[in-house]
Amino acid sequence: MCGIVGAIADRDVVPVLIEGLKRLEYRGYDSAGIAVINDRDVRRVRRTGRVSEMADAAAAEGFDASLGIGHTRWATHGGVTEANAHPHISHGVALVHNGIIENHEEQRERLRALGYVFESQTDTEVIAHLMHYHLKQGGDDLLAALQHVVKELTGAYALAVISRAEPERMVCARMGCPLLVGIGEGENFIASDVSAIVQATRKVIFLEEGDTAEVTRESVRVFGADDQPAQREVHVSDVSLASLELGPYRHFMQKEIHEQPRAIADTIEAAVENGFSPALFGDKAGSVFEDIEGVQILACGTSYYAGMTARYWIEAISGLPCNVEIASEYRYRAAYANPKHLVVTISQSGETLDTMEALKYAKLLGHAHTLSICNVPESAIPRASELVCYTRAGAEIGVASTKAFTTQLAALFQLAVVLGKIRGMVDAEEEATYLEALRHLPGSVQHALNLEPQIVAWAERFAPKQNALFLGRGVHYPIALEGALKLKEISYIHAEAYPAGELKHGPLALVDAAMPVVVIAPNDALLEKVKSNMQEVRARGGELFVFADQDSNFSESEGVHVIRTPRHTGVLSPIVHTIPVQMLAYHTALARGTDVDKPRNLAKSVTVE
Structure with missing residues (x-):
């Protein structure tokens, strides 16, 4: 992650890529880069820091091309280094990626055994090498290779790929992370956000879950999860009205979570x-x-x-x-x-x-x-x-x-x-x-949004439940309250939240194997206290679902499920930990078939007493 833009045209697309990345800066990032195809060769420039620094480097190196992709990255796998920045390249194939590949370690070992050498610590480089591997197996069909590769990935992704062997097209894929195609006159674009390409076109196709697409100057072909041609509606986007359109999302709640x-x-x-x-x-x-x-x-x-x-x-x-x-x-x-x-x-x-x-x-x-x-x-x-x-x-x-x-x-x-x-x-x-x-x-x-695939799996376990308990301590106690409120108002599961230290003063009587217990457990001064409260739950047969930080030193075991964010964000941790509890409520409601955007008995603006 965090932002993607790509372009193919009869003009120099480097300014389009740079402008698109600048428009994506709002997402937060720590490095940026572009890769272009020029004279059947891949040229790349990456920099840690601001997009402007990368843009200056591209100008100094004389970047000029009619096909290219760009990315702003917020580090997840591997530190903030130029080697970890996107795009990643494998033998003439360049790609950018938003999301998290959960089975990257398994694929990394497989690729190393096949002789591939890794230059970064990222999960994304695995995808680049897989692309090259499948191209070797099946010829030079970039789209077919991508369709093979995505079937081997577990996790969330939005992908854009170009190759020096096929300088007349780019391909892309989407699963769990937004991606759209922009339609121009004799030129076309891809982006993770319409704001990245609004300077070039307002006509967009929102790719759906599992879609792959081939984009050339003159055409766009979209394929569904079954690799068969699919028709996707062309929207005329008005950025000022974008919040009123569902776009690629199933519900406004899902859209607003991702916004x-x-x-x-x-x-x-x-x-x-x-x-x-x-x-x-x-x-x-x-x-x-x-x-x-x-x-x-x-x-x-x-x-x-x-x-x-x-x-x-x-x-x-x-x-x-x-x-x-x-x-x-x-x-x-x-x-x-x-x-x-x-x-x-x-x-x-x-x-x-x-x-x-x-x-x-x-x-x-x-x-x-x-x-x-x-x-x-x-x-x-x-x-x-x-x-x-x-x-x-x-x-x-x-x-x-x-x-x-x-x-x-x-x-x-x-x-x-x-x-x-x-x-x-x-x-x-x-x-x-x-x-x-x-x-x-x-x-x-x-x-935190990229944790969605893991949270979907949790939601399937929550869907048949009738009650749930949320625990937090200190500044995270209100986030436990918010999580319980979200779950009850859209899934109709009865949920309560308590300060974790209050568990032994009454609520512990409710805990049994049928009562899932969600714990907000960031790596702060109260972590050890929270761990003690968790032991109280396990001793009574309760099943724990823990939202923790990467360095919280939790391990999964029978009855203890853990989802980690990669960094403890200090004083602003409550905001970050809000995202997973929102998504848990949303996907549980989906699994239960409730009306997510319009839950029963509730209104958006409460103008009565």
């Missing part, structure tokens, strides 16, 4: 460019924030869990006391009001009635300073608030909130750091560390 790297990147863009400034929350924010002595968060549902997470950040980073309340409860009690406390309301729609009424009640009690975190410009709650931060998640169609939640978390983290700076709790070195974590966040989320 999170972009949504988060858009939400944090100003902070990444200009640092943690009060201006992120409005022109008056600086003077308001200097005047406050605490924070009161009001929200409902998923937004309430975002507020619970923010409490940990705000108190730890800024040193301000923070209280979080369900809006529908706050508005009906004799609440204590301190005019020096900032009231923060969180709402995706900006029209949530309980939250709007709680805001009115807070003002009536004497709260002078209010901030709205919202996804819909000019909606009711922002209009009623002194300060506003828009999350820039884009339209969220699915009832179960996904990208709205993670962008709320991103906005709330920025609030915590800004308050910390104003209060002198965050020095320049700490601010730089937080900023670096924020820059890497979209890439971390993208990697």
Whole structure:
């Protein structure tokens, strides 16, 4: 991973590739590269760092070609080195890859036995050598070789391949990772995101699961998972309206889960460019924030869990006391009001009635300073608030909130750091560390999305269950709550979440072989405590499903299933660990046949009490 672009034309495609990669930078990445076919030879340039550095190198080396592919990579297998950057080449075959190949080690040993030498630590280089191997076996048919290769891969992939032996075409394949073909006049394109090719065409074909395709200057041929020709509809994409179209996805919830790297990147863009400034929350924010002595968060549902997470950040980073309340409860009690406390309301729609009424009640009690975190410009709650931060998640169609939640978390983290700076709790070195974590966040989320094939297997085990338990500790406890909420609202499985330390104070009585227990277990200061809580579950015959970091030192065993993300993302770990629990809920609902986007009894914008 993380971004793909390819082009074949009668003109120089190098500028198209470079521009496409720049448009994919929002996904987060640590290296970039392009490969082109020129005079029946493969030329490649790769660089760690920014796309601009790679582009400068390509210009210095005089890159010019009518066929090429490009990639931005966020490291998963192997470190951030030029040798691990894409494209990868094997004997004149160049390819780029998004996703994770789960059986790469098995294939690597097989290829080594056949005499292939590996130059990188990546799973992707395995695919390049497999392409060359099948070309040797069956002649120079690039498409046939790709169709053979994908049948030997286990995992998720979007692939684009070119060969010096066939300079008049490129081929591609998709399984689990988005990939589309762009249709031009006498030129055609491939990309992982329409934004990468919008400068060249708006006509696109969204490849479906298992598809392969052959792309030449004049034609596009698509083949289904059975390798038979398949008809795929041509869409005219309007990027500003893309959030209203399903594209290659089965449901809006699935689409919105996969849009999170972009949504988060858009939400944090100003902070990444200009640092943690009060201006992120409005022109008056600086003077308001200097005047406050605490924070009161009001929200409902998923937004309430975002507020619970923010409490940990705000108190730890800024040193301000923070209280979080369900809006529908706050508005009906004799609440204590301190005019020096900032009231923060969180709402995706900006029209949530309980939250709007709680805001009115807070003002009536004497709260002078209010901030709205919202996804819909000019909606009711922002209009009623002194300060506003828009999350820039884009339209969220699915009832179960996904990208709205993670962008709320991103906005709330920025609030915590800004308050910390104003209060002198965050020095320049700490601010730089937080900023670096924020820059890497979209890439971390993208990697979490690539865990989807493993989560699908878990979902099959969850589908027949009637109950589930979610556990987390510290700042990850609200993520356990969010996971339980997602599962219950779209799969209709009863699910509860507890702080893991509370397990022995009652919930342990529910644990048996029929109760799956999901554990959020990042490699943080509470990891050993979480491991102890897991032992309590196993001792009662419970089956554990653990979301852990790569270095959490868990091993699978009977009754203990583990899915790992490759990096512990520190203070922003709750956002990354949200992605797997969203996907678990989605795929469990799919397996149970429920209406994912429109779960029974629920509405997207709750405008009634």
